[in-house]
Amino acid sequence: MPEKRRALSNAAELERRIPKAVIKRLSLYSRVLQNLEIAQREKVSSRELAAQLGLNSAQVRKDLAHFGQFGVPGLGYYVADLRRNIKGILGTDRGVRLALVGVGNLGSALLSYGGFQRQGFQMIAAFDSDRRKVGSSRAGVAIHDVGDLSRVIRVERVDIAVLAVPVDHAQGVCDSLVDAGITAILNFVPAYLAVPDHVKVHYVDLSIEIESLSYYLR
Amino acid sequence: MPEKRRALSNAAELERRIPKAVIKRLSLYSRVLQNLEIAQREKVSSRELAAQLGLNSAQVRKDLAHFGQFGVPGLGYYVADLRRNIKGILGTDRGVRLALVGVGNLGSALLSYGGFQRQGFQMIAAFDSDRRKVGSSRAGVAIHDVGDLSRVIRVERVDIAVLAVPVDHAQGVCDSLVDAGITAILNFVPAYLAVPDHVKVHYVDLSIEIESLSYYLR
């Protein structure tokens, strides 16, 4: 007779148990730790970490405790050590490979923005359907025909797709991405994407952010 | 002897009682309703609304019930009517006025993006400290000197500031915005902003989104 509950054996199972909000904060911690490291700080307490992010110190300790014991009672956390651990947990220590789909207004902006490269992510390829763009490059990234999506994504071993196509093409392109084996999508298109369970979509939606801010205007 | 609890008398008090997540979804409903209206649909059920956004129908009904009774049992919601109501609640029916601070890579992109204007928001002014940019305009928006921040923001009655300055200027500029009377900030800078209680900040942080996606790669 099998035990009622298997041990946490693999990443997929472990994921389910870590709240999404914790993962988001993990990258915030990582950034603060980077700054502390630059400032040559050796140690930091959960209290200070929390203060720098407007959080509660118990929350910081609890978040980290999900993944192990990183701190020293009475002392705090060693900055460099904790940072390395968090990068390992997030998987950002192994050069995550990105591709952009849709080199329009917003897409171009994202390419020239450069904020991605800076954090150790690599923008490997871009895709568009416009004949005039295909074959050229923007900010050092080659623009391919969307027809080659599947092939290029496999060959270049792309981890995450950044979606910035016109709204009426979003679901179709999304389906192609999933077919090509993509499991993580950063979606800038103001549309809900239906995807299988194993695919993770994060939404960045500028007008939704503005609209909900409007509500709070006195 | 005063009653233990005053009635919900003003917006500030009402706000506290409406969960933030509900407000975010309200703008999502608004967008779906816009599409339904374009498609000439007269009515829609909470079930369909939910399906189009990957939500639960009970959640849709409960969200809307926070603000009144908009539906008809057995029938659903009238598309145009519900949309009008939601826009009223969000306050997006009265031309929200925006200003951009920081016309660098990302800032320029946001100006030419145009996604804001399209949804009925008005980009009124931009600010930068670079002499070469000040006095010119981008995408039809005049670029002012940050020194004139306070004056222009008051004169132009700006509702929401969009922040896209270099990270080490973020808190300083944020303080100026608050001094100028701004109560809502959309922050693209990867930094936590300390603000008084009456000011609402929304964060859009691209590298945090990518980092947390990385975690979910198999």
Added chain:
DNA sequence: TAGATTGTTAATCGATTAACAATC
């Protein structure tokens, strides 16, 4: 050692979902 801060448990708070009587 005395002081500080962790990791963890219990208490609180908030948000989501299921279920169903009321209503059209």
Added chain:
DNA sequence: TAGATTGTTAATCGATTAACAATC
């Protein structure tokens, strides 16, 4: 009327915070 769908209550689920013994 019969069928459908709302608004709302109760149950569940998940996330945050307070408190403190254990530890350096």
